[in-house]
Amino acid sequence: MNIGTRKILDRSFTALGVTSIVLMAMALLAVLVPIVNGGIKAVFFQATIEHRKLMYNEFGRGDADELERQIRQAESIREPLFAILANFDAELETMDDVSLKRSYRSKYNQVRNHLHDLLGPLPGDTEPLLLRFQYGKTRWAQAEEVLHDLLFVTKWDSSNPTVMAKKYFVPRVDDFQGTALAPLFAYVETHLDEMLLPQRTFYWGFLTDKALDAHIFGGISAEIRGTFFLAIGAMLFAFPLGVIAAIYFTEYAKDNFLTSMLRSANSTLAGVPSIVFGLFGLAFFINTLKVSESKSVLAGSLTLAIMILPTIIRAAEEAILSVPKTYREASLGLGATKWRTIVTVILPAALPGIMTGGIISLGRAAGETAPIIFTAAVSVGATVGLADVFSQPTPALSWNIYNLASEHEAANEIRHVQYGMVLALISIVLLLNMSAILLRARISKKLKG
Amino acid sequence: MLMTAESHDKSVSMRTNESSSRDIFIPEDRKMVHGGGKAHVVAKNFSIYYGDFEAVKKVNADILSKYVTAIIGPSGCGKSTFLRAINRMNDLIPACHTSGTLMFDGDDIYGKNTDEVLLRKKIGMVFQKPNPFPKSIFDNIAYGPRLHGINDRKTLVEIVEKSLRKAALWDEVSDRLDKNALGLSGGQQQRLCVARALAVEPEILLLDEPTSALDPKSTAKIEDLIEELRGSYTIMIVTHNMQQASRVSDYTMFFYEGVLVEYAPTKQLFTNPKDQMTEDYITGRFS
Numbered sequence: 001m002n003i004g005t006r007k008i009l010d011r012s013f014t015a016l017g018v019t020s021i022v023l024m025a026m027a028l029l030a031v032l033v034p035i036v037n038g039g040i041k042a043v044f045f046q047a048t049i050e051h052r053k054l055m056y057n058e059f060g061r062g063d064a065d066e067l068e069r070q071i072r073q074a075e076s077i078r079e080p081l082f083a084i085l086a087n088f089d090a091e092l093e094t095m096d097d098v099s100l101k102r103s104y105r106s107k108y109n110q111v112r113n114h115l116h117d118l119l120g121p122l123p124g125d126t127e128p129l130l131l132r133f134q135y136g137k138t139r140w141a142q143a144e145e146v147l148h149d150l151l152f153v154t155k156w157d158s159s160n161p162t163v164m165a166k167k168y169f170v171p172r173v174d175d176f177q178g179t180a181l182a183p184l185f186a187y188v189e190t191h192l193d194e195m196l197l198p199q200r201t202f203y204w205g206f207l208t209d210k211a212l213d214a215h216i217f218g219g220i221s222a223e224i225r226g227t228f229f230l231a232i233g234a235m236l237f238a239f240p241l242g243v244i245a246a247i248y249f250t251e252y253a254k255d256n257f258l259t260s261m262l263r264s265a266n267s268t269l270a271g272v273p274s275i276v277f278g279l280f281g282l283a284f285f286i287n288t289l290k291v292s293e294s295k296s297v298l299a300g301s302l303t304l305a306i307m308i309l310p311t312i313i314r315a316a317e318e319a320i321l322s323v324p325k326t327y328r329e330a331s332l333g334l335g336a337t338k339w340r341t342i343v344t345v346i347l348p349a350a351l352p353g354i355m356t357g358g359i360i361s362l363g364r365a366a367g368e369t370a371p372i373i374f375t376a377a378v379s380v381g382a383t384v385g386l387a388d389v390f391s392q393p394t395p396a397l398s399w400n401i402y403n404l405a406s407e408h409e410a411a412n413e414i415r416h417v418q419y420g421m422v423l424a425l426i427s428i429v430l431l432l433n434m435s436a437i438l439l440r441a442r443i444s445k446k447l448k449g
Numbered sequence: 450m451l452m453t454a455e456s457h458d459k460s461v462s463m464r465t466n467e468s469s470s471r472d473i474f475i476p477e478d479r480k481m482v483h484g485g486g487k488a489h490v491v492a493k494n495f496s497i498y499y500g501d502f503e504a505v506k507k508v509n510a511d512i513l514s515k516y517v518t519a520i521i522g523p524s525g526c527g528k529s530t531f532l533r534a535i536n537r538m539n540d541l542i543p544a545c546h547t548s549g550t551l552m553f554d555g556d557d558i559y560g561k562n563t564d565e566v567l568l569r570k571k572i573g574m575v576f577q578k579p580n581p582f583p584k585s586i587f588d589n590i591a592y593g594p595r596l597h598g599i600n601d602r603k604t605l606v607e608i609v610e611k612s613l614r615k616a617a618l619w620d621e622v623s624d625r626l627d628k629n630a631l632g633l634s635g636g637q638q639q640r641l642c643v644a645r646a647l648a649v650e651p652e653i654l655l656l657d658e659p660t661s662a663l664d665p666k667s668t669a670k671i672e673d674l675i676e677e678l679r680g681s682y683t684i685m686i687v688t689h690n691m692q693q694a695s696r697v698s699d700y701t702m703f704f705y706e707g708v709l710v711e712y713a714p715t716k717q718l719f720t721n722p723k724d725q726m727t728e729d730y731i732t733g734r735f736s
C-alpha cells in the first residue's frame with residue numbers, strides 16, 4: 001500500500017471516529033437537556049401563595065407572620081371577585097326562565113370549577129376531602145394555563161370532514177354578556193398575579209418531603225429512600241456472595257467440567273432480562289420461600305441481588321486475576337497459608353477492581369424497574385423505616401417514574417415531579433459511578449505508593 | 450550421600466537420560482566453615498515433571514549448609530524448577546509433580562505429612578523480579594513475622610530493623626519505613642525482598658536469578674549482600690551470569706536439559722571442569 005493511500009485511510013478513519021463521538025455526544029445532550037431542564041423545574045419555579053400555604057400547613061415551613069400578611073393581601077384582591085360571584089348567585093336566584101337558568105347554571109359551574117382550580121375553595125364550597133382540591137394552583141406556570149381555560153372556551157372546528165378537526169378558542173365572557181358575572185373575566189385576567197402572588201422559589205423540600213396526595217404536592221423522599229434501601233440491601237446480599245464466589249472460581253475451583261459449567265451459567269445469568277428476574281423473585285422469594293407476606297423491601301433486595309450477582313462475580317474475578325502472580329509467590333514463599341495470602345495480599349490488591357464492579361452494580365440496582373415491580377414497589381406508599389424493610393413495600397424512583405408517566409390520574413399536571421425523579425435517579429447513579437472512579441483512583445494510588 | 454569417582458565418570462552417558470542414578474560429587478576441598486558443611490538438602494533420584502515432560506531428571510545431590518551454591522545452565526535447563534522445588538513453590542503449577550526424594554534436614558519435602566507452610570518458613574525465597582507487596586516498607590518486612598504469630602509492636606520493630614540491617618538497606622530507608630515499598634528503586638526493592646525473607650529467620654535462602662532485573666550497581670549490592678550472608682544461611686542462587694556464579698558461590702551446579710551434569714566447588718568447576726559439556730558451556734561455546 002503506498003503512502004498516499006495509507007494517509008487517506010488514516011484520515012478517513014479519524015474522521016469516522018470523530019463523527020461517531022460527536023453523534024454520541026449530541027444524542028446524550030438530546031436526552032440530558034430536557035431531563036435537567038424539566039427536573040430543575042421541580043425544585044426551582046414560580047410558586048404562588050397557595051404553595052406557601054401548603055408548605056406552612058403540611059410541613060410547618062415558612063414565616064407565619066409574613067404568610068399571614070400575604071394571605072390578607074391576596075384576600076383583599078380576591079374579595080371583589082367573590083363579590084361578583086355572590087352577585088351572580090343572587091341574579092341566578094331571581095331568574096324566571098328555567099331553561100335559561102339551567103343553561104347559565106351549567107356554564108357557571110365550569111367557571112366556578114376553573115376558579116376553584118386557580119384559587120382553592122370558593123366561598124360557599126364544602127371543604128374538599130382531597131388535598132389537591134384544598135389548595136389553588138401552587139405553580140404560576142400552571143395557574144396561567146388554568147387562566148386561559150377560564151377565559152376561553154375550547155371549541156373544535158370539524159366543518160371540513162377531510163382534515164382533522166381544528167381547535168379554536170371563544171372568549172368565555174361572551175356566554176355571560178349582560179349578567180353580573182361579565183366583569184369577572186377581565187378582573188381575574190388583570191389581577192391574577194395579585195391574587196396568587198408568585199415568587200421565585202427554591203423548593204429543596206422536593207428531595208426531603210414526603211409526597212402529598214399521590215405526588216400532586218410534596219416531594220419524593222419516600223422514593224429516594226426506597227431506592228437507597230433496595231440498592232443497598234441488594235449490595236448487602238450480592239457483594240459478599242459475589243466476592244466469595246469469585247475467590248472460589250479463581251483460587252479454589254479446579255479446571256474441570258463442573259467449573260466451566262458454573263462459569264458459563266454465571267455468564268448466562270448476566271444476560272437474562274431483568275423482568276425475568278422480577279418474576280423469579282415473585283415466584284421464589286415471595287411465593288416459595290415466603291420471605292414476606294407480600295411485596296417487601298427484603299424481597300426486592302434479594303431479587304436485585306440475584307440480578308447483579310453475575311456482574312459482581314465477573315468484576316471481582318477479573319480484579320483477582322489481575323493481581324500479579326508475584327504477590328502470591330512472595331506471600332506463599334514467606335510461609336503464608338493460601339487463605340492468609342488471599343485475605344492479606346490478594347484481596348487488598350484487587351480491591352479497586354472489586355469496588356468498581358460493586359458500585360457500578362449498585363447503580364444498576366438503583367435504576368432497575370422490572371425486578372421490583374412484582375417484589376417491592378408500590379406507586380403510593382409510606383416512607384419505609386429500617387424496621388419495615390422485612391414486611392413493607394416501598395415506593396422507588398425507577399418504578400414511580402414509570403407510574404407517573406403512564407398510570408397516574410393527573411399525569412399531565414405533575415410532569416415536573418416525574419422529571420424531578422428522573423433527574424434525582426440519574427444524579428444518584430452518576431454520583432455512585434463517580435465515587436467508584438474516585439475510590440478506584442485513590443486506592444490504586446495508595447497501592448502504587 | 451557420597452559419590453564415588455567411578456560414577457562421576459559415567460556422567461556423559463547419563464545425560465542421555467538412559468541411566469537412572471547419579472551420585473553427587475563431594476568436593477575435595479570441602480571445609481567445615483561456620484559449622485557448616487552438613488548436607489542440608491539432599492536429592493535422591495529426584496525428578497520433576499510438568500505433565501509428561503520431565504523437566505528435572507533424577508538429580509542426586511547434597512546441598513551443603515551455610516555455603517553458597519550457585520546453579521547455572523542454559524535457559525530451560527530446569528535450574529529454576531529445581532530451586533523452586535526445594536520450598537515447594539512448584540505446587541502453584543497444577544500439572545507439576547515429582548518422583549524420587551528431596552530431603553530437608555532429614556525430612557521428606559514432598560512427604561505426605563510435610564506442612565509446606567512450615568517448610569516455606571524455614572526455606573525463604575527471593576524471586577527474579579522484585580516483588581514487594583503494595584504496602585509500607587515496615588509492613589512488608591513485618592508480614593512474615595506477623596504470619597507466624599508475632600504481633601507485639603516492639604518485637605516487630607526490632608525484627609524490621611535487624612532484617613533491614615542484614616540486607617544492608619537500613620541506612621537508606623530507616624526514615625521512611627511507613628512509605629509504600631513500591632516507591633523504592635528496583636535494587637532497593639530486591640534488597641527489601643531479601644530482608645523480608647530474612648525476617649522469618651529461614652535456614653535456607655533461595656535466590657532465583659535475583660539480579661536479572663537489576664542494573665549493574667544494584668547487582669553489585671546484592672552480590673555484596675550475599676557475601677555478607679555467607680556463613681549464616683545456606684544460600685542457593687540460580688543465575689544466568691557465570692561471572693556472578695564464580696564471584697559469589699562456593700559450589701556450583703551445572704544443569705543441562707534437566708540433568709545435573711556437574712556439581713563441584715566453584716573454583717574447580719570454572720577452572721578445571723570434569724565434563725566436556727560444562728567446559729563448553731562455561732567457555733561460551735553454547736548457551
